Amino acid sequence: MSNYGTPYDDSFRTLLTDCKRLIVPLVNEMFGENWQETENVELYQNEVFITTGADEKRITDSNFTIGNSRRYHIECQSSVDGTMTVRIFEYSTQIAITTAESDVSKTVFTMPASGILYLRCNDSTPDSHEIVVNTPGGTVSYKIPIVKIKDYSLDDMLSKKLFFLIPFYFFNYSLEKMEKDHALIEDMKNTYLKLWDQLESLVQQGKISEFEKSAIKAMCDKVAQSLTNKYDNVKEGVDSVMGGEILDYEAKRIRNESRNESNIEAVYNMLVANVDESVVQRMYPEQFEAGKKRFVSSKHVNV
Template identity: 40%
Template sequence: MGYTSTPYDDVGHTLLYDCSQLILPVINEMFGEHYDGTEKIVFQPNELYVQQQNGRQRKRITDSSFCVIKGAVTKKYHYEIQSTEDNTMLLRMFEYDAQIALSEGKIVDNVLEVSFPHSALLYLRHSENVPDTMLVRIKTPGTMAEYDIPVLKVQKYGIDEIFDKKLYYLIPFYIFTHEGRFKVYEKDESQLQMLLAEYRHICDKLNEMMENGEMDAYTKQSILDMGKKVVRNLARDSDSVRKGVERIMGGKILDYPAKKILNKGKAEGRVEGRAEGRAEGRAEGWDSASLVMIKNLMAAMNLDIDAAMVALKIPDDKRSQYRVALMNK
């Protein structure tokens, strides 16, 4: 990804879809939930059509709309990423929330029932004027309803707090914490080295987590790839900052970053799996194409069997069969 009109939305959206479990600690932080990572995340359509007063519809693209399923409980969530303060954001949040609610509205016995999502804002930059919570108040004939929209301010989180709270989803945006000092870093080598030391610490922590089995290699590489894309856009006019951080996080974007490696493995797996035939796999409880995908990802990213299966989202009940099949190959 080069320079785009919505680089930070794109990074947040990509990381959400590719490494969806990373969002759960962020939801815990914003809404006081206690998700532990075993929950199921189901994504909702991110294109909404808002009815205008002239009768026409206007398409809106949300950053994220999804459900978290924990046992018998399902909760809807919606959040937007903001890089600048915007007086119209609260209005747009209500538009999004109302359309999300209407999309699953039910009419029973002449009663329309709609359920609004739990909504939040992630501010990458903020001033003192941005509150910790915003409020939507809906006045109807004879009554009134209101709901809070919590605001997560990325610049308030130090890197140690991010790791302590497992807010790894925020790591690509961490460079915003230093944005106000870019000019200092460009002029003062000692200050620049302090910034780069902090990014070495980030990479060391991610590597340590991968080695300890707390994070798979695909997720780690995705965080680094997304981090480089944020830095490339935010520090485009600060060469020393941009080049220094990119070098520490992996230098140039790899020919096959995490997602490309994954997609390449899938494509080759489908082709090779068809060539090998699926009869043997069906008999043993595994699929030849998936087996090849696992082997390709293990080789390309130096993963063990379990890490490759996690990255490919192989169902838990199938992993032992694939493990046996790979050991026998």
């Protein structure tokens, strides 16, 4: 019930924020939808306030719309938790409150389509949870679909375009067995080396971008590093095959630098066009000084 996420929550949110189109096939798989990957995905605030005697802020794993219409809410859960359904309902109702529509006679609360991604589960974990709400006007019930990582091989993830799930595949390994068996560590390493080749092939085919490939690899590393903290032999194998990618991965840094350079160029061009400096500064506060410096330098050169 903590407000602070695990490394797995962080990986889920990071991948959703940086590569949001990758969530679309997971939504289709989880909810039986048929969205195209080109549909617009809009992310919304994921902080909600729950009143339990005192106001408490919690962070949902996702709150987004696809196609500027239907809203979704997916929670990433590392293990089966008896309180999960209650938390799903708490988050969903808070989202419904923020999107409520009212007129003089009525208020409409629209619940998002909610689902759970279980990273670990057992044989008794159902394929869905049911929420039943008894209201003065009658009883309402609906299903919360569940996707379980253990049900998907890497080939499944690749063939179904469930690239969003790839970083969490490492949960399918028995680390206790692997720690004692070097052959299992070698099998794991070969599996990921093959995966990197497959991801590169997808880039060459134009099915994912170079940035998305780097993001997936970085989150694979983050999840694996967190899971192997107590397993020295496995961790050594992970280090050798994943290359120590970090959350603020290189591709993200390059992309941000590219955007920054583009904005500096925009400042420069606007000043050349005699746009008022105060207007330019309001539009690009972080890049204004660098853009102005380039503009001033160019005037001196021209002189």
